[in-house]
Amino acid sequence: MTVGVVGGGLTGLAAHHYLREMGVESHLFEADSEPGGVVQSRRVEGRVLDLGPQRTRLTPTLAELVESLGLGDELREAADVPLYVYHHGKLRRVPQTPREAVATDLISWPAKLRVLLEPLTGPPRDDETVEEFLTRTFGSEVARNYFGPLYGGLYGSHPDEMPMGYSLSRALDSAGIEGSVLLSVAKKALSGRDPPPIASFDAGLQRLPEALAEAHAGSVRLGAPVRGVRRAGTGEGGDEGDRPRFVLETPDDEVAVRDLVVTTPADVTADLFRDLAPDSAAALDDLRxxxxxxxxxxxxxxxxxxxxxxxxxxxxxxxxxxxxxxxxxxxxxxxxxxxxxxxxxxxxxxxxxxxxxxxxxxxxxxxxxxxxxxxxxxxxxxxAYDRSWTALDRVSMPEGVHLCTNYAARAGIPGRIREAKAVAGRLAETA
Ligand SMILES: Cc1cc2nc3c(=O)[nH]c(=O)nc-3n(C[C@H](O)[C@H](O)[C@H](O)COP(=O)(O)OP(=O)(O)OC[C@H]3O[C@@H](n4cnc5c(N)ncnc54)[C@H](O)[C@@H]3O)c2cc1C
Known part of the structure; x- marks a missing residue:
């Protein structure tokens, strides 16, 4: 079985890496001349600047990947330092422990007491916005001064434009939080387990996609945009079980593959599948x-x-x-x-x-x-994970096409690596 991976950002490169580790033949196509997608690092006046994400949480899966690529010595781990919200003329420390929550000046005393009612407020509803959910459960001040800037701010969206069912509910699910957020957080705090450390590399975050591309140089094609995807004819060879289903068209050649892992941005994916899946392409066009x-x-x-x-x-x-x-x-x-x-x-x-x-x-x-x-x-x-995300309900890709993207799942780097590994694992099982 041959897999084609479209896109050489972190998701595509990680999927390609795991596929090959699991013994599956895989070919990756990246439009740009360098790997990484939104993960890009540059040197300006001798200083390392990251042009997309600035850091990642070094989860166990990511730490294992970093070690397997021999990047351990280049890793830069940060201590868990305070984070602030600017509000009413001042930088105010974001509480990260129950003691800090009591002491913080980001939230007034009545608002702190209101938080204690959260376990009684009921689960998220898919039809409410993040702002409505946070206000209903934690009170408006905590919603606006604490969760709002920290959650909406991550995406550059306002929580009153983000439907729960397409944003925070999914994040809570994948963090294993059922029922009360407050009680889950308290349980985590009492377990004494620290979150994974914050990390980057001496040369910036792009070092990771670069190392992945170097490790698989023979099967990673840079500067090779996929221009079209069409169904393979029966003449493409192979037995019934592993016969290629798709042909990828690049400026230089055509490659027949059985499965496709698609990691490109929504509008690019829409263009590639305009003929094969026109309804899904129209829906992907709507994502902002x-x-x-x-x-x-x-x-x-x-x-x-x-x-x-x-x-x-x-x-x-x-x-x-x-x-x-x-x-x-x-x-x-x-x-x-x-x-x-x-x-x-x-x-x-x-x-x-x-x-x-x-x-x-x-x-x-x-x-x-x-x-x-x-x-x-x-x-x-x-x-944006805003109201345009309801369009995702209309996306259903042809059999053999696996969307592995930050708009259909979690956006953070640890989530991207985790999903890439899971998709590779599922494909390896069927190989
Ligand atoms: C500004 C910003 C800040 C962020 N900050 C953080 C952070 O601090 N921590 C964190 O964990 N996460 C952060 N993220 C999220 C995380 O960086 C991204 O979700 C993740 O890197 C996306 O990787 P990807 O491979 O899924 O997509 P992309 O990086 O978008 O990769 C898609 C790739 O497809 C390629 N491509 C496009 N068209 C074609 C084509 N026709 N053929 C072949 N290839 C094509 C593109 O060139 C690109 O390389 C941030 C994201 C952004 C944008």
Whole structure:
């Protein structure tokens, strides 16, 4: 059996790696000349900058992958440092333990007491928004000042635009949280188990997809966009059980495969399957991504922490800032995320304007001056997980096509690796 993997971001490369580890013949096609997809790292003025994700949780599966690729020595693990939310003129520490929850000034005393009612409020309903669910269960202040910026902020979406059934409910399910969130979190805290450490690599996160591509150099084709997918004819050879079902068309050749692992963004996937699955293609066209701009700043601020999210009633264009300097010991580097669902037009702005907004807002929030090092635009940033996600119900790919994407499942890197491994395992079983 031969598998074709479309897309050489982290998901595609991990799926390809696990397939080959499990003895399945696999060929990967990546449109870009370098591997990684949204995971890209650059050096500017001698400093490492990440142009997409800034860090990952080093889950056991990911740690095993890193070791198997011989990247252990290049790993940079961060201590669990505080995270902040900017609200009402101040950076306020996000509570991560029950003791911090009591002490925090992010939430008033009446709001803290209101949280205790959460176990009595009933499970999530698929037809409510994340904002409605959080307000109903934790009260409006905790919803707006704590969960809202931390959850919606991750995607650049506002929680009042995110249906539970297509966003947070799925995240709660995959975190094994049934019933009360508060009691699950308390149980976890009492178990004494720490979350996996935050990590990156000396040369930035792109080191991981690069190492995966190097490890399978013979079967990873870079600069090879898949232009079309068609059904294979009976003339493509093979026995009934392993006869190729699809032909992948690239600018240089055509490759017949039995199964397809598709990891490309929704609009690309739609274009590739316009003929084979027209209804699914039309549905995939509807999924929205949040445009985002990353402005990397250089500052002597010497702030200690992971960074901050901006509470969304504030009049800033910055969604949040990662303090790479403190988190990963990156010499004076701070990464500002701007744009998202509320300010999508920012990706159209010129560099000068974006640089000055990012530096000005950084100074207003932290009191420290900064200068811009780089501007990077993502027309297609994070999947929005907003109301457009109801379109997913209309997606049903042909037999043998496996969607393994961050818009159909979890977006975080650990989730991508986990899903890639699971898809490879299922395919290996049928091989
Ligand atoms: C701004 C941002 C910040 C993030 N921050 C974090 C974070 O801090 N921590 C975390 O865990 N996760 C984070 N994420 C999420 C995580 O990085 C992504 O979900 C994950 O990297 C997506 O990988 P992927 O391989 O599924 O998709 P992609 O990276 O989108 O890869 C898809 C690949 O398909 C290729 N392709 C496109 N068209 C074709 C074609 N026709 N033929 C062949 N190939 C094609 C593309 O070039 C690309 O390489 C962030 C994401 C974004 C956008």
């Amino acid at each position: 991504y949040n445009p985002q701009v990353l402005v990397h700043l250089r500052s002597d601020a010497d702030l200690t922490g992971a960074g901050y999210q901006v509470q969304y009633d504030e009049s800033f264009r910055t969604l949040g800032t990662t303090w790479n300097a403190s988190l990963l010991d990156r010499d004076g580097v701070y990464t500002c995320y701007l744009g998202g669902a509320r300010n999508p037009e920012l990706v159209e702005w010129g560099d000068d304007r974006l640089e000055s907004v990012a530096a000005r807002e950084f100074e207003a929030i932290t009191g420290e001056s900064a200068r811009a090092l780089s501007v990077h635009r993502l027309e297609r940033g994070m999947p």
